[in-house]
Amino acid sequence: MTWKTEWKKWSTHKELPSELKKQMTNMTETEREDAFYKQLEFGTGGMRGELGAGPNRMNIYTVRKVTAGLAAHIEENGTEAKKQGVVIAYDSRYGSAEFALEAAKTLGAYGIKSYLFQELRPTPELSFAVRYLRAYAGIMITASHNPSEYNGYKVYGEDGAQLPLTAADIIVNHMNKIENELLLEIKDERELLSQNLVSYIGENLDQVYLDYVKGLQLNNNVSNMNLHIVYTPLHGTGQTLVPQALQNAGFQHITIVEEQKNPDPSFSTVASPNPKEAQAFQLAIQYGKERGVDLLLATDPDADRLGVAVKNHSGKYVLLTAPSLCIATACSQLGS
Template sequence: MTWRTSLDQWLSQLTDEDLVKQDIYNMTDEKQLEDCFYKELEFGTGGMRGIIGPGTNRINIYTVRKVAFGLSQYIKEQGEEAMARGIAIAYDSRHMSKEFALEVAKTVGGEGIQVYLFEDLRPTPLLSFAVRYMYAFAGVMITASHNPPEYNGLKVYGQDGAQLPPEDADVVLGFMKSAGTRLITEVAGERELLANRILVYIGEKIDMAYKQALQAIQLNEEKPERDLSIIFTPLHGTGNIPVREGLENFGFTNVTVVKEQENPDPNFSTVKSPNPEESAAFEIAIEYGLRVDADVLLATDPDADRLGVAVKNDSGEYVVLTGNQIGALMLHFLLEQKEKNGWLPRNGVVMKTIVTSELGRAIASSFGVETIDTLTGFKFIAEKINEFEETKEKSFLFGYEESYGYLLGNFVRDKDSVQSAVFVAEVAAYYKSQGKSLYDGLQELYKKFGYYKEITCSITLEGKDGAEQIDAIVEGFRNEQPSALNDISVTNVEDYAKNESLDILSGTKTSLDLPISNVLKYKLEDGSWVCIRPSGTEPKCKFYFAVKGESVEDANIKLAALQDVVLHGVKS
């Protein structure tokens, strides 16, 4: 099917009064029209995410309804009990989030499935919690996470409160495809669903239950330095109220909120990108921090599942920590305190993704704790948590990924910036009680375990041509695998699309025992590694670089050299 055929099919099904049809007619750029209709927006284990606009390759009420239709058929297939348990729906502060949430509710509710819809915006971790707390069969979060303002999307959750695993996502996708090119133009009415109690609005009760559950991650209620000076910015998203209340309940009252970024704003007007991974997102928070000499700066992304942290270095300048560094600080404090208090289980386990620093493994090993790697995506960490709960084989302690996502309390099954914010405050208070900062604590970890350093780089290639170029880049590495990088031998090649690990020296191939994914990872003789994968949510090819040095300077040199040789090959 050509993009023009797809366009014509949409136009034939839409009324002249439909705003989506009017948006199509207002487009004069043929290349833009082609990009809107040349393919269907991908739905996978991360849900669906895209630019808001008309067409099969955009987020709009029709692409949202199609996902909701697929999900509703998936639930109906499970029987009446699943339909009665229903779904929970939440939404963030983005353009059209509230409208899309209601479209999901009307589509699913119209199929006779119980719907619980949050009355106002909520963060992603609260949606995950709500699914479990209410014993719902599924959940939907309307968000595009930390993407630019023109994006929106939705994440789909299973009954465990985790994003759908690949096999279940494939079932939903199959039902979506069964609808063919038909647009769902008729859905149930909100008033009708409310009158029949199929649609129920929720809110405060869930909030209170989450706050109570949050207390379980506090390790020491009487720890000193509760006057820790904290600057917090929700970056115009959903984190404002839950993070502030969480900090207050943990005893942290010296908290200043960045006023310019306190209220929800779908345009994220004070930042180029509402992403706490980027230093620029902290610009205003740093100004606040300098005025009051704050101990720590905290920032959450729009749906409040990611947390960024900035602290002063030895020169008195605020520096934004990486996700790997934040995770290492949290992990070490967690294990140290549990061991000190006799709470560290013998079968405890830490989980991280394949692109997350090996510093975490070194820290866990020093406490006799096992570390397990998963594919990128917190759903895979959640999947392991579920497995261990059933088998009782291992006890979950901590899960994290380099992209600023962390989880301590498994009452949530996705990364949770509310948990992370209050726990980072705990860690900072602990170091302050010793006359140290979080930065000092990080340097201590490096001195003890080695100078691990990592960086992630992305090449952005938009549109149909860009998607083809991204595929070509990955396939290029797959077909012409390097034997050495910077004169350092490649010892192992992991191809997650083939589910195999190749030992270069022996030629032995072993199974990776992980789900299939279009990811390549090269391990080098000196312990460095490089990982390459297409982004599942943005038009980017992502490159992950990691080294271990004898000093900060040594690690920086190694990292720059590794980055240059790989990216030079791509650009050339």
């Protein structure tokens, strides 16, 4: 099927949201071809792509399609797998909350229960929630540390880990059987609630997770270290749990980078929300120098990637998680 055939199918779909219709109208010929010549690839790391109309973009229809593939995979594993259900979380990106709900609506059409976080939460908590709730799978709506025009969809197995290649291939095979993602059935949210096919989760699970994280601590005497920390969530999910987890561990001197504290899908204070890049630490460095802080921490939008910077013997902050650990390079990148 050529990209022009796909374009026509989408452009004539009567229920296409107005925002997607507008995007299609404003596309150049080159943009149309790129958006419609294939479907987004799905693998062990899930899928991610630019937001917009077309099968090669992240939108409600590509989300429904991959969710339908996952649902078919769950169905193959029997009634008990369907009852176990799927945990769904999302980050601060454009469309994340909507895509999470679309995934629940699609699963509901297959009679599969969803545990949907009420608000944005980090990927590590999603992984924990899958195991704690004994769910069959987990979905995380995120594009990790990619730029703001991207979003994505990660799938986790019942062990809380990302899918192995065999499971990812099975989902792809089911996706390839779907002739028209625009016509996939979904359930209304109110119907899902009335049929107990969706349950909203949040603060109660947060506390269980934080207690679990506290139990992993090896050194219970950190409160005597008098360590001063600057932390930035880079406009992502980390603010929901990371400061509390640090305090639970005994770190009492924590300063949050205020400009990067709240969720912001445009990631307006950084070129890229990647905590393993020096530019993401610029505001944290300012805070650190002003306060004489020992340690700088940063997490990416879904808080599964950590960046760490400490002072070297010259008093310059060194990014430990840089691609290269050459102190001279890191120091020149980060500044004094």
